[in-house]
Amino acid sequence: MSHHLDDTERRAWAYLARVAEPPCAAIESLCDELGPVEAAAAVRSRSVPAGHPLVLEATAARAEIDTAAEDLEIAERIGARLVTRDDAEWPGWPLMSLSQSDTAARGGVPLALWVRGPGRLDDLATTGIALVGSRAASGYGEQVASSLASGLVAENWTVTSGGAYGIDGVAHRGALASGGSTMAVMACGIDRDYPAGHARLLAEIADRGLVVSEYPPGTTAAKHRFLTRNRLVAAMSAAVVVVEAGRRSGAANTAAWARKLGRPLGAVPGPVTSATSIGCHQMIADDLAVLVTGIRSVIALAAPDGAVDNGRGRTRSTDRLTADEQRVHDALPGRGSVTIEEISFSAGLDIPDVRSALARMDVSGHVVNDAGMWRLS
Amino acid sequence: MSHHLDDTERRAWAYLARVAEPPCAAIESLCDELGPVEAAAAVRSRSVPAGHPLVLEATAARAEIDTAAEDLEIAERIGARLVTRDDAEWPGWPLMSLSQSDTAARGGVPLALWVRGPGRLDDLATTGIALVGSRAASGYGEQVASSLASGLVAENWTVTSGGAYGIDGVAHRGALASGGSTMAVMACGIDRDYPAGHARLLAEIADRGLVVSEYPPGTTAAKHRFLTRNRLVAAMSAAVVVVEAGRRSGAANTAAWARKLGRPLGAVPGPVTSATSIGCHQMIADDLAVLVTGIRSVIALAAPDGAVDNGRGRTRSTDRLTADEQRVHDALPGRGSVTIEEISFSAGLDIPDVRSALARMDVSGHVVNDAGMWRLS
Numbered sequence: 001m002s003h004h005l006d007d008t009e010r011r012a013w014a015y016l017a018r019v020a021e022p023p024c025a026a027i028e029s030l031c032d033e034l035g036p037v038e039a040a041a042a043v044r045s046r047s048v049p050a051g052h053p054l055v056l057e058a059t060a061a062r063a064e065i066d067t068a069a070e071d072l073e074i075a076e077r078i079g080a081r082l083v084t085r086d087d088a089e090w091p092g093w094p095l096m097s098l099s100q101s102d103t104a105a106r107g108g109v110p111l112a113l114w115v116r117g118p119g120r121l122d123d124l125a126t127t128g129i130a131l132v133g134s135r136a137a138s139g140y141g142e143q144v145a146s147s148l149a150s151g152l153v154a155e156n157w158t159v160t161s162g163g164a165y166g167i168d169g170v171a172h173r174g175a176l177a178s179g180g181s182t183m184a185v186m187a188c189g190i191d192r193d194y195p196a197g198h199a200r201l202l203a204e205i206a207d208r209g210l211v212v213s214e215y216p217p218g219t220t221a222a223k224h225r226f227l228t229r230n231r232l233v234a235a236m237s238a239a240v241v242v243v244e245a246g247r248r249s250g251a252a253n254t255a256a257w258a259r260k261l262g263r264p265l266g267a268v269p270g271p272v273t274s275a276t277s278i279g280c281h282q283m284i285a286d287d288l289a290v291l292v293t294g295i296r297s298v299i300a301l302a303a304p305d306g307a308v309d310n311g312r313g314r315t316r317s318t319d320r321l322t323a324d325e326q327r328v329h330d331a332l333p334g335r336g337s338v339t340i341e342e343i344s345f346s347a348g349l350d351i352p353d354v355r356s357a358l359a360r361m362d363v364s365g366h367v368v369n370d371a372g373m374w375r376l377s
Numbered sequence: 378m379s380h381h382l383d384d385t386e387r388r389a390w391a392y393l394a395r396v397a398e399p400p401c402a403a404i405e406s407l408c409d410e411l412g413p414v415e416a417a418a419a420v421r422s423r424s425v426p427a428g429h430p431l432v433l434e435a436t437a438a439r440a441e442i443d444t445a446a447e448d449l450e451i452a453e454r455i456g457a458r459l460v461t462r463d464d465a466e467w468p469g470w471p472l473m474s475l476s477q478s479d480t481a482a483r484g485g486v487p488l489a490l491w492v493r494g495p496g497r498l499d500d501l502a503t504t505g506i507a508l509v510g511s512r513a514a515s516g517y518g519e520q521v522a523s524s525l526a527s528g529l530v531a532e533n534w535t536v537t538s539g540g541a542y543g544i545d546g547v548a549h550r551g552a553l554a555s556g557g558s559t560m561a562v563m564a565c566g567i568d569r570d571y572p573a574g575h576a577r578l579l580a581e582i583a584d585r586g587l588v589v590s591e592y593p594p595g596t597t598a599a600k601h602r603f604l605t606r607n608r609l610v611a612a613m614s615a616a617v618v619v620v621e622a623g624r625r626s627g628a629a630n631t632a633a634w635a636r637k638l639g640r641p642l643g644a645v646p647g648p649v650t651s652a653t654s655i656g657c658h659q660m661i662a663d664d665l666a667v668l669v670t671g672i673r674s675v676i677a678l679a680a681p682d683g684a685v686d687n688g689r690g691r692t693r694s695t696d697r698l699t700a701d702e703q704r705v706h707d708a709l710p711g712r713g714s715v716t717i718e719e720i721s722f723s724a725g726l727d728i729p730d731v732r733s734a735l736a737r738m739d740v741s742g743h744v745v746n747d748a749g750m751w752r753l754s
Binding site: 268 | 517520521624625645646647648649650651652654655658661662667668669670671674732733735736737740746749
């Protein structure tokens with residue numbers, strides 16, 4: 001399908017992407033029939049072929065406002081671009097799940113995606129694992145999100161999230177701090193700093209990863225857009241992990257999308273006394289999500305038979321280890337397993353310190369427990 | 378079956394209970410055939426009927442040591458007694474699970490049980506929920522065990538455990554502190570203070586609940602006895618809950634017995650960064666245990682359709698609430714649900730304080746969340 005789009009075609013896509021609130025199944029099917037240029041002309045001239053009864057209604061408010069050229073200019077100015085299903089980097093396979101009839105009503109494949117950053121959309125959408133959770137995250141949730149993010153990028157996964165405060169932000173930051181790839185899927189235009197406090201973080205993601213949105217430049221965030229956006233987070237991830245969620249967290253909606261789209265869903269447990277783990281515990285107890293405790297179980301979720309190989313092999317960065325963790329790491333042999341007592345002796349650390357370093361390194365995927373003995377992963 | 382045992386019969390049981398290391402299927406089957414008095418005589422005189430080939434071997438070391446009279450005297454002196462299957466308080470129904478052929482080899486029904494305390498064994502064994510876990514419990518684990526224990530006794534459940542340091546001890550203490558019933562099943566004689574640091578706790582349990590052992594007075598704790606004892610904890614409980622367990626915790630053995638005996642098994646999640654929750658997470662992830670987060674889910678586990686009614690109704694003690702919790706409690710209406718904001722206003726507490734009080738009271742079963750609103754349970 002992909003060819004090099006000319007300016008007329010891209011402007012047509014840009015027009016269609018704004019003329020109705022996405023996702024719009026009516027526009028999609030018109031476009032399938034006529035192609036973007038004729039579809040755009042039909043909408044503009046209000047003369048739509050029979051068989052597309054909903055197009056006129058869906059586009060009534062915006063048909064005469066054609067800001068396609070400006071939208072594309074703004075995008076170019078900020079280092080962004082419009083990716084359409086006719087472009088080589090269109091993530092057709094990940095988005096295919098959205099075309100199923102039972103999800104199309106509320107979901108549907110996006111017509112096009114605005115993206116900002118050096119990442120290739122189809123690459124990031126196939127190597128992504130979503131880490132999502134409460135905006136009001138706890139210190140514990142932030143610690144786990146950060147640890148999972150750095151573990152995932154060390155294994156060449158992209159950390160996908162929603163750019164929000166709390167778990168989302170920590171996940172993106174953890175990926176960036178470990179020099180990895182990360183993708184923020186937004187509920188507003190790619191040129192908006194939402195939330196405002198994340199202006200710098202979003203700029204950094206746009207600099208080194210990808211900021212993605214179904215909404216044209218300038219679109220403000222709105223409640224319904226978060227729900228619509230969540231389907232894209234789930235669709236463009238090999239698995240979705242809820243790190244923390246209170247009883248009514250927005251993460252529950254992303255989780256529901258994951259299940260609807262057949263994406264493996266994991267949830268991280270936490271203290272039962274913590275309000276921000278209630279949603280995770282509920283999903284696990286109700287058998288909606290798999291309990292995940294660290295990088296190994298998250299990757300097992302996304303690639304159950306180790307089917308996905310991201311190429312660069314297993315070299316895991318030890319840059320982010322604490323001093324104790326580094327000593328424990330150095331005390332572990334290149335091959336084979338050793339007991340905690342042996343590690344304690346070699347590392348010159350007390351058993352409790354070794355034990356807590358190992359627990360953290362187990363979460364970050366640096367070590368593996370094997371019948372009570374420990375080895376490098 | 379039950380009748381009032383005469384002294385000869387009870388001495389025969391006491392002799393048989395010590396003459397082989399329990400559980401001993403050979404003695405059990407001899408006793409089934411001959412009754413206790415003749416079985417004891419046969420063992421003592423080394424003339425066992427054909428069809429019981431293993432009895433002589435199993436009793437070779439101890440057949441000539443008859444301390445039955447002294448054992449019963451010691452028991453009487455410390456307020457204990459020997460309960461046999463011919464006694465009215467024998468928990469025949471809970472122990473029946475142990476008579477299944479596939480478990481008899483390593484398990485089997487105990488021949489008799491030494492018990493110390495005012496509790497009636499069959500009552501406690503049918504109203505018991507076991508709270509078990511690591512000896513090296515974390516502060517978090519202790520907090521949850523204590524909260525669950527007080528919540529369980531408020532609902533008229535007995536808290537059953539193994540009298541050990543860590544989770545066991547906190548569970549017993551929590552039950553006693555809330556004026557409830559608790560049963561410690563020991564891996565040593567009921568007259569031994571094991572562990573030594575629990576002498577006072579065990580005395581209190583013997584004073585107000587029940588200390589139980591398959592082992593005659595004077596028996597010391599030994600590794601194999603802990604494993605054998607664990608089957609009794611599981612058998613005499615309507616459900617087993619692992620509050621905390623490291624990777625190689627003894628609680629895993631009790632959990633395995635629960636599954637073998639068909640007892641519902643729950644596990645409490647905790648921080649994934651905590652070594653003492655690793656075993657719990659593993660059991661949940663492997664679908665061996667149900668994730669439980671508080672008193673409601675624990676009771677649902679033990680009595681899935683609310684089938685068990687322990688009589689005294691739902692009055693839940695508020696004696697153990699903190700000042701904040703008490704204010705939140707008082708701010709909740711007798712009927713119907715209210716929002717956190719409403720509670721905050723009525724209680725004169727900040728939202729975060731209300732939220733954390735509610736989370737704790739949810740665990741202890743004082744409140745229930747209903748579509749984001751809160752009510753008294």
